[in-house]
Every structure is written in structure tokens, then in C-alpha cells.
Amino acid sequence: MQDVQARSRLLPLLRSPVLGELLAWIYLHPEQTYSVSELAHRLRVSQSTVSREADRLTEAGLVTQERRGNLRLLRADLDNVLARPLTELLALTYGPVAVLADVLTPITAVEAAYIYGSWAARHAGAPGPPPRDVDVLVIGDADDDDLADAARAAEHRLGREVNIHRVSPSRWRAATDDPFLASVRSRPLYPLIEQGRPA
Incomplete structure (x- = not known):
């Protein structure tokens, strides 16, 4: 479980890394709706933590919600004036x-993947300037061309260099x-995929 009390080093404007990850999942997949339980699983925190953050974000107009039975579904509110810069x-x-x-x-033969280097260090709370690139370690026998394509696709969406290093x-x-x-x-290592599944 993540430390929900830790301060954000990647974006010090935010109260915690959990809030940053929650917003990133919602805003970088604006076409998706996520249940509180799904987000809690992805972020490795309790459902009550996600629910509290969702209350604040909904109140601020950054997130919309709808109920389907017992499910509380969250989505980015792209009509908010802050949506694009956020x-x-x-x-x-x-x-x-x-x-x-x-x-x-989606790449076959990726057994595990981790972010390492300065991004992982900042996420873990190490002080320092914002990382200029993102270093990824892939464990498996994935095709190098597929990994290069993945790096380019990620760079396009993230606006920064992504370096993928593969090891057997x-x-x-x-x-x-x-x-x-x-x-x-x-x-520090941040797990992206462990044993062939998203971490």
C-alpha cells in the first residue's frame, strides 16, 4: 500500500502522490470511466482513500461521477477550464x-516492467528537479521493435523522452x-507490470 501521507515530489502543488496518480489515470484516459474499487486496486490504496479524494475532486468540478447500482464511476470533467492545462x-x-x-x-513476452531512475526516485520522495526523461526496465523476451514503438507512443503522450531497456x-x-x-x-523501482499483468 502506498503512503497516502507522503508529499508529492513530482508535482509539489499536489497534496500527495496518490492524488497525482488518481488524477493521471482519470485525465489521461478521458474516454474511460473508472470505479472507485478499480482505481483503488491500480493505486494500491484503500477504497476509502480513493472515495475521499473523489469527493474533493467532484466538489471542485474536476471529476464527474455517476452511480450504477453499488458502483461509483468517475470520469474527468473536460468542461472544466483547468482540464487542458491539468x-x-x-x-x-x-x-x-x-x-x-x-x-x-499488450506486448507479448513482457514478464515485468519497472520505472527506475530519477522519476522513480522523485515518486519515492527523493528531492530534486523534475525528471527530464523516464527510464523503463522491461524483463522478458519482447521484440525490440515493439518496445521502440511503445517508447515512441509513450513519448507522444507524455511530452518527454522515454528510454526502455530490456533484459532477459x-x-x-x-x-x-x-x-x-x-x-x-x-x-527505487516503480512497478508497471509484474508477472505479465499491470501492477
Whole structure:
């Protein structure tokens, strides 16, 4: 579970990383509606946490909601005057989580994927300037051309460079003798896909 009390280092205007991820999922998929339970699962927080944030966002006019039976469904309110600039800010800050899961999940032979480097460090609370790019480690035997296409698609949506580095599962498991992978493992990692499914 994420620490819902942590301060946002990726977008300090926001109260918490959970709020940033929640807004990113909603605003970077404006055609989708999400249930509170689905968002709680994606963000690895409780449904009550998502529900409280949804109350605030609905009150502020940033999110619309509808009820279908017991489901509370949320969607970005694109009629709000803040929608366009907010979407751009979210793409540059919390967007990698929502966008990279979209572009990597359909690729066969991706066993796991993690964001590492400065973006993962900021998300984990390390101080520093906004990351200029996003570094992604893919574990599996995915085709390099498919990964390059995914990186380009993500760059288009995020407005920043995306670097995807692929390693085989056996190399990842034997990372103790690989300086690059040892370094990656020693720093924060944000899971995008674990065991072939979105994290």
C-alpha cells in the first residue's frame, strides 16, 4: 500500500502522490470511466482513500461521477477550464504510470516492467528537479521493435523522452554480477507490470 501521507515530489502543488496518480489515470484516459474499487486496486490504496479524494475532486468540478447500482464511476470533467492545462501537467509528472502500463501490457513476452531512475526516485520522495526523461526496465523476451514503438507512443503522450531497456529474465535473476542491474535494484523501482499483468 502506498503512503497516502507522503508529499508529492513530482508535482509539489499536489497534496500527495496518490492524488497525482488518481488524477493521471482519470485525465489521461478521458474516454474511460473508472470505479472507485478499480482505481483503488491500480493505486494500491484503500477504497476509502480513493472515495475521499473523489469527493474533493467532484466538489471542485474536476471529476464527474455517476452511480450504477453499488458502483461509483468517475470520469474527468473536460468542461472544466483547468482540464487542458491539468492534463498537460499530469502527463509530465504522474503520466508515466498510466501511459506506460497502456503501451507495454499488450506486448507479448513482457514478464515485468519497472520505472527506475530519477522519476522513480522523485515518486519515492527523493528531492530534486523534475525528471527530464523516464527510464523503463522491461524483463522478458519482447521484440525490440515493439518496445521502440511503445517508447515512441509513450513519448507522444507524455511530452518527454522515454528510454526502455530490456533484459532477459535469466539476466535479471542473476543481476548480482551485472553492475547496471545491481545499481537499478539498489534504487527505487516503480512497478508497471509484474508477472505479465499491470501492477
